[in-house]
Amino acid sequence: MPGHRDGWGAVKTVNKMLRLNSRDKNTLLRTSFLSQLGPTAMASMMEIANISNFEARDVLFREGEPADCFYSVLSGYVRLYRLNKDGREADIRICGPGDTFAECLLALGDKYLYNAQAAETATLARFDLQRVRALAEHEKDVAKSIIRCLSDHLRATMDCIANDRLQTAPQRVAHYLLTHCETEGGPAAIRLPFQKSLLAGKLGLAPEALSRAFSTLRRVGVIVRGRTIHISDVSALKQI
Structure with a gap:
């Protein structure tokens, strides 16, 4: 999957796929998406996972681009943000180890809703949306996990709005x-x-x-x- 260097306009190719080491595997198993899966669903999700490294400022995807996967952060940090027509940026979320993002597209949507950029060197697990959707049709644990993640993000968003106002x-x-x-x-x-x-x-x-x-x-x-x-x-x- 290609990455982009923000501000330079040059396309940068992401490092070749990496093997999942024990530290990254433990981080992945603790994510809210995978932590409560049964053995069969867990094995299927781990098989789908692709591990990649991104350098600081690499853009994972841009708002409006066709969406093909969602992500889990294994190390480093990823910045989610939007841009207005004048180029002004608004941060939506800073994702660290154990966080997932773009999984809302599993339920609905075929385009990314914001920009995602590696804030520093980061290792990420990528999950193909179509394969996970197909898996959810047969594995109730995966379907429940999708619902749980959406619920967690809704609650976090409500807390964020309340804190901003209070x-x-x-x-x-x-x-x-x-x-x-x-x-x-x-x-x-x-x-x-x-x-x-x-x-x-x-x-x-x-x-x-x-x-x-x-x-x-x-x-x-x-x-x-x-x-x-x-x-x-x-x-x-x-x-x-």
Whole structure:
């Protein structure tokens, strides 16, 4: 399957198919789509899976292109976004290891609904839509898994909309930090697994809005040094 280098217009061929190593297999087995499948359905899905590497900024597909597969992230991060006619980008979701995307097309649709770009070097499993649809006709576990994934995404979308409307930018950042903090009180340090620009997209913020939010959080002891975020008092952050 071809990839594209955003901003350059050149077409780049994806690396040849890879073998599924034990780490990637464990990640794949933990995805919401595969984790509850029975042995027969699981074996069929693993047979369908094609494993590929993508480099940072490779475009997996573009909005409106014919859809032939959905994806599961095994390592790295993938950015889902849309563009308006003026070229302005809006992030929809940042997908990390264990996340799947474009599986909504299993139920309905033959064109991709957004753009997908590797945010950094990533290993992905690709599943042919037609083969999975055919499998779902005979394997109830696969059909149930499709329904479960669609339900999970609907609930996540509702939570995202609610947070956008109920939380300020500093509150969104504070909530993210608290959910990734291993201590209940006192000082803590968190290292972001990706660039701050991706964190902005994940939280539905423009990069400049994220910077302002971190500036606001300095008064409760949040200090940013590269990808490492130091929190002087977790309890104080909870009061934001």
